[in-house]
Amino acid sequence: MTTEHTPPQAAAYHPVPVPSVSGSILFAGCPDLIGTPFTYAREEEVYGEGEEAEFVYKVVSGAVRTHKVLSDGRRQITGFHLPGDLFGFEQGEAHRHTAEALADTRVLIFKRRQVERAAADRAEVACQLWGMATNNLRLAQDLTLLLGRRSATERVAAFLMDVDERLGGSGTFALPMTRRDIADYLGLTIETVSRTLSQLEEDGALQRAGGRQVSLRRAKLRRVVED
Amino acid sequence: MTTEHTPPQAAAYHPVPVPSVSGSILFAGCPDLIGTPFTYAREEEVYGEGEEAEFVYKVVSGAVRTHKVLSDGRRQITGFHLPGDLFGFEQGEAHRHTAEALADTRVLIFKRRQVERAAADRAEVACQLWGMATNNLRLAQDLTLLLGRRSATERVAAFLMDVDERLGGSGTFALPMTRRDIADYLGLTIETVSRTLSQLEEDGALQRAGGRQVSLRRAKLRRVVED
DNA sequence: CGTACCATTGAGCAGATTCAACGCAAGTGG
DNA sequence: CCACTTGCGTTGAATCTGCTCAATGGTACG
Known part of the structure; x- marks a missing residue:
């Protein structure tokens, strides 16, 4: 384990309104489950594949990715976790993915045993x-359809609309991840992602500024994915 | 809805030992949840995408596939359900997939509301x-890695080993699905599946007999997937 | 014995990858 | 403050894996 989870260094609490996070309580009806605030730096590992799954996490700010790697280095990102999302649950004792912070990230940490006990006690x-x-299963199955049956253009367009929605739906935002992350999520190469973005911009489906910043023409993008 | 679920016509019960199905009771500790036996013919629809999710199902014998389709006909199978498996659960009121029987199939049907009530009552x-x-989430994420980052040969080899395991692990079995089903599960075309099987046979990784019947050389196949 | 469906095989093609070069912005150290 | 480095992103050319289109073979069923 590269990071120590204790003590949580009482991460300076910013009373900034964070989207869709209601507080440090995991479940509305269960005030005894209080998470411990903690922070991770950009690119820091939260947990690694094979490690004992001792904690579960709720994103407060920033973003986290979970992925699997093959022995030859091929990587598949199975999910991006944005503020409000819970991650780190496993069936069995060990984590089956690696989780890393995309950017400086604040989370709430819960003891897995404690959550399981609460679940066993309270239906x-x-x-x-x-x-x-x-719900996570539904998302994974949507990704399955994307990876199995959609073209590079459709994947990128669907991805952009998904991120936009999860980031508030304004249509203008900064992608919180690199091209490599996007490629490894969509089952493409960084070159294909880059070319596809260029093509979409050329087609007037979006505008770019400085790499990460994008502004979507949602109607045009919707026509690209069209299912 | 193309099929009526009532009455269940008391499907002729064959006292054949079915792998990993312990009886008609869904949960060991919950004898009040009894499933109603029912049968579906080969290619018959169990439920369709968008329909109200009124029932959940447990496979007794046969096999079921669940899939999604795009408007232009592209299809992605998200799962095969073999004896012992439970399927049909959704978050929300409507089914998000279509489910069809691969072969003549016997299932146990449970009222979703009843299962949910049992869950709400008993932790x-x-x-x-x-x-x-x-667990289903884990399977879906494994499929994600397969679709996003593996070659056609690796996909087919991994698929064969997976089916073998779920069918008892003898290494010799009849594939319960068509080439089209395999292709739509692995994100390939039937031609690629067929060619890949021919190639694997040529390499001595398996033997075929009459289309569906296969006999695996597990060690060689394992070397193909090698993660 | 004919029909229909499924599977296999071949030839040519296309979309995505690989390999490689280059631009740009953000550090870092002299 | 500038030279140098490093990481990220874009673009081009060649290649290749898997797809499309098409023909043929096999098997089950009426």
Whole structure:
């Protein structure tokens, strides 16, 4: 383990309104489950594949990616976790992914055993966790369709619309991840992602400024994915 | 809805030992949740995308596939459900996939509301459902890695080993699905699947007999996927 | 024995990758 | 403050994997 989880250094609390995070309480009906604030620096590992799954995490600010790697270096990112998202749950004792912070990130840490105990005691909590898992399953299956049956252009367009929505839906935002991350999420190469973005811009489906900043023409992009 | 779920016509019960199905009870600790036996013919639809998710299902014998389709006909199969597997759960009121029987299939049907009520009442049941969903999530993420980062040969080899394992692990079995189903699961075309099987046979990684029947050389196949 | 469906095989093509060069912006150290 | 380095992103050319289109073979079923 590269990072120590204790003590959580009482991360300076900023009373900044963070989207879709209601506080440090995991479940509305369960005030005894309080998370411990913690921070990770950009590119820092939260946990590694194979490590014991001792904690679960809720993103407060920043962003986290979870991925798997093959022995020859090929990488597949299975999810980006933005503020409000919960991640780190596993079936079994070990983490099956590696999790890393995309940017400086604040999270709340919960003891997995404690959450499991709460679930075992209170059906309400278990149902919430069940719902969360089912929801993540839906997202994973949507990604499956994307990777299995969509072209590079469709993947990038769908990705942009997804990120926009999760970031508030204004249509203008800075991508929180690099081209490499995008490529490894969409099952493409960075060159293809770059070329596709250029093509979409040429087609008037978006405008770029300084690499990360994009401004979407949602109607045009929607026509690209069109399912 | 193309099929009526009532009455279940008391499907002729064959006392054949079916792998990993312990009986008609969904949860060990919950004998009040009894499933109703039902059968579907080969290629028959169990439920369609967009339909109200009224029931959940447990496979007794046969096999079921769940898939999504794009408007232009491209199809992605997100899962094959073999004896012992549970399917049909959704977050929200509507099914997000279509489910069809691969072969003549016997299932147990449970009222979704009833299962949900049991989960809300008994934390033990909810935890089991949570665990099941988490497990399905793991499978979906494994498929994600397969679709995003593996070659056609690796996909087919991994698929064969997976089916073998789920069918008992003898190394010799009949594939319960067509080439089209395999292709739509692996994000390939039927031609590529066929060519890949021919290639694997030529390399001595398997033997074929009559289209569906295969006999795996597990060691060689394992070397192909090698992660 | 014919029909229909499934699977295999071949030839040519296309979309995405690989390999490589280059531009740009942000550090870093002299 | 500037030279140098480093990382990220873009673009071009050549290559290749897997797809499309097409023909043929095999098997089950009426």
